[in-house]
Amino acid sequence: xxxxxxxxxxxxxxxxxxxxxxxxxxxxxxxxxxxxxxxxxxxxxxxxxxxxxxxxxxxxxxxxxxxxxxxxxxxxxxxxxxxxxxxxxxxxxxxxxxxxxxxxxxxxxxxxxxxxxxxxxxxxxxxxxxxxxxxxxxxxxxxxxxxxxxxxxxxxxxxxxxxxxxxxxxxxxxxxxxxxxxxxxxxxxxxxxxxxxxxxxxxxxxxxxxxxxxxxxxxxxxxxxxxxxxxxxxxxxxxxxxxxxxxxxxxxxxxxxxxxxxxxxxxxxxxxxxxxxxxx
Amino acid sequence: xxxxxxxxxxxxxxxxxxxxxxxxxxxxxxxxxxxxxxxxxxxxxxxxxxxxxxxxxxxxxxxxxxxxxxxxxxxxxxxxxxxxxxxxxxxxxxxxxxxxxxxxxxxxxxxxxxxxxxxxxxxxxxxxxxxxxxxxxxxxxxxxxxxxxxxxxxxxxxxxxxxxxxxxxxxxxxxxxxxxxxxxxxxxxxxxxxxxxxxxxxxxxxxxxxxxxxxxxxxxxxxxxxxxxxxxxxxxxxxxxxxxxxxxxxxxxxxxxxxxxxxxxxxxxxxxxxxxxxxxxxxxxxxxxxxxxxxxxxxxxxxxxxxxx
Numbered sequence: 354x355x356x357x358x359x360x361x362x363x364x365x366x367x368x369x370x371x372x373x374x375x376x377x378x379x380x381x382x383x384x385x386x387x388x389x390x391x392x393x394x395x396x397x398x399x400x401x402x403x404x405x406x407x408x409x410x411x412x413x414x415x416x417x418x419x420x421x422x423x424x425x426x427x428x429x430x431x432x433x434x435x436x437x438x439x440x441x442x443x444x445x446x447x448x449x450x451x452x453x454x455x456x457x458x459x460x461x462x463x464x465x466x467x468x469x470x471x472x473x474x475x476x477x478x479x480x481x482x483x484x485x486x487x488x489x490x491x492x493x494x495x496x497x498x499x500x501x502x503x504x505x506x507x508x509x510x511x512x513x514x515x516x517x518x519x520x521x522x523x524x525x526x527x528x529x530x531x532x533x534x535x536x537x538x539x540x541x542x543x544x545x546x547x548x549x550x551x552x553x554x555x556x557x558x559x560x561x562x563x564x565x566x567x568x569x570x571x572x573x574x575x576x577x578x579x580x581x582x583x584x585x586x587x588x589x590x591x592x593x594x595x596x597x598x599x600x601x602x603x604x605x606x607x608x609x610x611x612x613x614x615x616x617x618x619x620x621x622x623x624x625x626x627x628x629x630x631x632x633x
Numbered sequence: 634x635x636x637x638x639x640x641x642x643x644x645x646x647x648x649x650x651x652x653x654x655x656x657x658x659x660x661x662x663x664x665x666x667x668x669x670x671x672x673x674x675x676x677x678x679x680x681x682x683x684x685x686x687x688x689x690x691x692x693x694x695x696x697x698x699x700x701x702x703x704x705x706x707x708x709x710x711x712x713x714x715x716x717x718x719x720x721x722x723x724x725x726x727x728x729x730x731x732x733x734x735x736x737x738x739x740x741x742x743x744x745x746x747x748x749x750x751x752x753x754x755x756x757x758x759x760x761x762x763x764x765x766x767x768x769x770x771x772x773x774x775x776x777x778x779x780x781x782x783x784x785x786x787x788x789x790x791x792x793x794x795x796x797x798x799x800x801x802x803x804x805x806x807x808x809x810x811x812x813x814x815x816x817x818x819x820x821x822x823x824x825x826x827x828x829x830x831x832x833x834x835x836x837x838x839x840x841x842x843x844x845x846x847x848x849x850x851x852x853x854x855x856x857x858x859x860x861x862x863x864x865x866x867x868x869x870x871x872x873x874x875x876x877x878x879x880x881x882x883x884x885x886x887x888x889x890x891x892x893x894x895x896x897x898x899x900x901x902x903x904x905x906x907x908x909x910x911x912x913x914x915x916x917x918x919x920x921x922x923x924x925x926x927x928x929x930x931x932x933x934x935x936x937x938x939x940x941x942x
Binding site: 377380381383384385387388391392393394395396398399402441444445447448449452454460462463464465466467468469470471472473474477478479481482503506507510539561564565567568569570571574575587588589591592595600603604607610611614615618 | 657662848872902
């Protein structure tokens with residue numbers, strides 16, 4: 354250790370130089386290499402396989418009625434889930450930051466539960482509650498589209514809350530107080546002052562929730578019942594195609610699914626950046 | 634003057650919004666209760682409905698023990714690698730300027746946007762021994778990836794990849810590189826600077842990322858389900874075992890397995906909570922500001938200067 358210190362002390366003092374060459378370049382190479390091998394190459398394999406049989410085969414696989422029904426259900430239920438998340442997520446974040454009540458810290462840590470709980474357990478839990486022999490005995494939620502939405506709501510709960518909370522903490526209450534002292538009503542204050550400040554965070558959280566919903570699998574396999582044309586989402590459809598050896602068709606639908614979630618993330622990033630620029 | 638304005642403003646909000654506030658609180662807590670608390674409490678009830686012995690038996694069969702062992706093994710293999718990669722990637726993204734940096738940053742998030750089933754499929758397409766890109770060569774060399782723990786570990790590493798990076802990047806941005814520069818000017822080598830300066834200041838960020846990645850690795854279902862072939866007693870992790878119990882109508886066994894997983898999850902949750910509190914204690918020190926809030930203290934200073942005038 355002291356030897357190293359001596360050796361570097363002898364070298365001419367040019368700290369900036371060392372940061373830019375040799376070691377850092379190697380680290381960067383390793384990082385890019387690992388990412389390529391672990392993520393990019395597998396994704397490339399999916400894309401390549403989807404086109405193995407030509408464009409015609411790709412289109413046939415994607416436009417198969419069962420695949421279309423699954424994609425439709427996936428996108429529509431994800432949009433519903435995102436809309437609910439935006440409203441309740443913002444409300445919960447608000448209550449957790451601005452409201453004071455006993456047990457607040459406990460509730461706050463509870464919000465992370467869906468991140469910590471394995472998705473298959475989440476599915477089982479919802480089935481226990483809303484299944485046919487469920488405790489609440491609400492019939493007709495398990496193996497229905499409502500069940501799909503419930504499961505997605507469970508697993509995506511933290512995204513909007515955790516995205517809005519830090520911004521709300523930073524948001525100065527003085528602006529709202531000034532508006533209030535000038536006679537603005539709470540709803541006006543919320544709409545004109547709070548919401549514009551929170552919008553980028555809400556959108557960012559919504560984007561993550563959407564991407565998660567579109568690909569969700571574990572929590573849905575039990576509660577949705579996986580009935581084709583009824584409660585079968587795309588990830589379950591892809592799983593079925595893999596199981597029956599139709600890897601090309603599975604890859605084709607995967608590419609569409611990937612395009613939807615990556616496209617949505619990109620679009621919303623763009624929107625968020627524009628809002629940030631507009632806001633400042 | 635400023636004080637009285639604040640007071641009346643606050644009272645205004647409170648007066649106008651007391652009903653709204655209680656209403657909002659009820660709605661928010663009610664939603665959390667219905668969606669989270671009741672369902673999760675219910676698994677414990679369901680698991681022990683037929684008595685403790687039944688539940689205990691379900692999670693102590695040789696198959697269950699192997700599933701628990703394999704689940705832990707996946708975490709032990711994948712998390713250290715993910716952690717080293719995560720720290721290195723965060724350093725590269727925050728501290729280096731190069732072309733394609735934004736692309737690298739975006740590519741790291743890809744596992745968040747890809748369905749677990751698609752992740753599993755992608756690994757089958759690469760390493761499947763019949764027609765995978767590398768599968769035949771690897772099989773010829775005697776290495777089987779798909780339907781073995783090797784492939785399952787790869788799947789786990791894929792899904793866990795972004796967590797540490799995402800937690801470390803903001804911390805690195807916040808601490809800046811002044812101290813690192815100082816250390817290096819004083820003659821510290823890159824490794825010495827890393828161990829003595831950088832790592833100690835990002836350790837809570839790293840830990841938080843590790844906890845999140847561990848939670849994901851413990852519970853991963855889709856990617857592992859595709860890759861493992863779900864051979865009981867051989868490539869079955871705890872979540873896969875739970876699914877099979879449920880499918881074979883051993884419902885109380887499934888709930889018992891769920892309790893084991895839920896207890897692991899609650900441990901993770903407790904760790905997250907603990908780390909966050911430590912983190913906040915450190916942040917509450919001399920420099921409070923997180924990224925965008927850096928503006929706020931400056932505003933306060935100008936306010937103070939203007940007030941005496």
